Amino acid sequence: MMRLLIPVTLAALAPALCMAQENLVANGGFEAGLEGWITDVIVGPVEFVKSTDTTHSGSASLQMNMTKDGRGIARSAGFAVEPGKTYRISVWASAEGAPENMVYARVHWWKTEPGVASAELVCSDTNHAGGTFGWQELAGTVTAPSDATKATVRVETGGDTGVLSTETAGPFWVRFDDLVVTAVE
Numbered sequence: 001m002m003r004l005l006i007p008v009t010l011a012a013l014a015p016a017l018c019m020a021q022e023n024l025v026a027n028g029g030f031e032a033g034l035e036g037w038i039t040d041v042i043v044g045p046v047e048f049v050k051s052t053d054t055t056h057s058g059s060a061s062l063q064m065n066m067t068k069d070g071r072g073i074a075r076s077a078g079f080a081v082e083p084g085k086t087y088r089i090s091v092w093a094s095a096e097g098a099p100e101n102m103v104y105a106r107v108h109w110w111k112t113e114p115g116v117a118s119a120e121l122v123c124s125d126t127n128h129a130g131g132t133f134g135w136q137e138l139a140g141t142v143t144a145p146s147d148a149t150k151a152t153v154r155v156e157t158g159g160d161t162g163v164l165s166t167e168t169a170g171p172f173w174v175r176f177d178d179l180v181v182t183a184v185e
C-alpha cells in the first residue's frame with residue numbers, strides 16, 4: 001500500500017507547488033507590525049500605526065495618519081532581483097480623504113544595498129488611487145534594469161517633491177496591507 005500511496009501523494013502536490021509564487025517581501029502583510037520596514041515623514045507629522053481594527057487579511061495592517069497636506073512613506077526590506085526579470089507588485093489600500101492619485105506603491109531598483117548613496121534609483125509605480133475608498137488592489141508589472149541586484153518597495157501617500165504643493169482638504173489616513181512581489185514566469 002505504501003508504494004502506491006507515495007506517488008499518488010506527490011502527483012497531487014505537484015500542481016500546487018508549480019503554482020505557488022513566493023512573496024519576495026518580508027512582512028508584506030504587516031503581521032509583525034513595522035518589522036523590516038523603514039518609515040519616513042516627507043511632510044509631517046505622520047503617524048505610522050500597526051492597525052488591528054481593519055485589515056485586508058490577517059490580523060494587522062499599516063495605517064498612516066497624516067495631518068493636512070501630510071506625506072509619508074514606508075519602505076520594505078530589500079530583496080534580491082534578477083536583471084531583466086519581470087515582477088508583479090500588488091498591495092491593497094484603503095483611505096479616507098486622501099489626495100487624488102497620491103496612494104500607490106513604488107519600486108526602487110538598487111545596484112548595491114538599499115540605502116547606499118551611490119545606488120542609482122529607477123522608479124516604477126503601481127496604479128494610483130485617491131479620495132475615500134475601501135480596500136482595493138493597486139498593482140503593476142515592472143522589469144528589473146540590467147544592473148539591478150536588489151529592490152525595495154515603498155508604500156506612499158505621495159513622497160515626491162514634485163507633488164508636495166498639492167493641498168488636502170484636511171487630515172487623512174491611508175491603510176496598506178498584503179504587499180506581494182512575485183517573479184512573473
Ligand SMILES: [Ca+2]
Nearest residue numbers: 029057058060
Ligand atoms: Ca495583514
